[in-house]
Amino acid sequence: ALWAAQIALNTLWTPVFFGANHIVAAMVILALLWIVVAAMVVMALQLDIVTGLILFPYLAWLSVAAALNFSILRHNK
Numbered sequence: 001a002l003w004a005a006q007i008a009l010n011t012l013w014t015p016v017f018f019g020a021n022h023i024v025a026a027m028v029i030l031a032l033l034w035i036v037v038a039a040m041v042v043m044a045l046q047l048d049i050v051t052g053l054i055l056f057p058y059l060a061w062l063s064v065a066a067a068l069n070f071s072i073l074r075h076n077k
Helices: 002-019 023-047 049-075
Strands: none
Touching: 002 023, 023 049
16 A cells, blocks of 8 residues: 555656646645655665665655755745
8 A cells, every 4th residue: 555655656746846837735745655655665674674774775765855845835935
C-alpha cells in the first residue's frame, strides 16, 4: 500500500507543480509523499536492512525537492 501511495503521489506532483502551477498543492503533495516514503523506509528497515538503506537516497532527494518547492512557494506569493 505504501509503495502504491508513493507512486501515485510521485506521479501526481509533476503535473500539479509544472503543469497547473499550483505551488501550494504541490507542496502538500510533496509533504505527503515524504511522510509515505519515510514510513516505507522504517518498514523496509524492519524487513531488510539493505532495502531500507537503499531507500534513503530517495528520501534525501524528496527533502531537496521539498526545500526547492518551499523556496519557490515563499518567493512567489
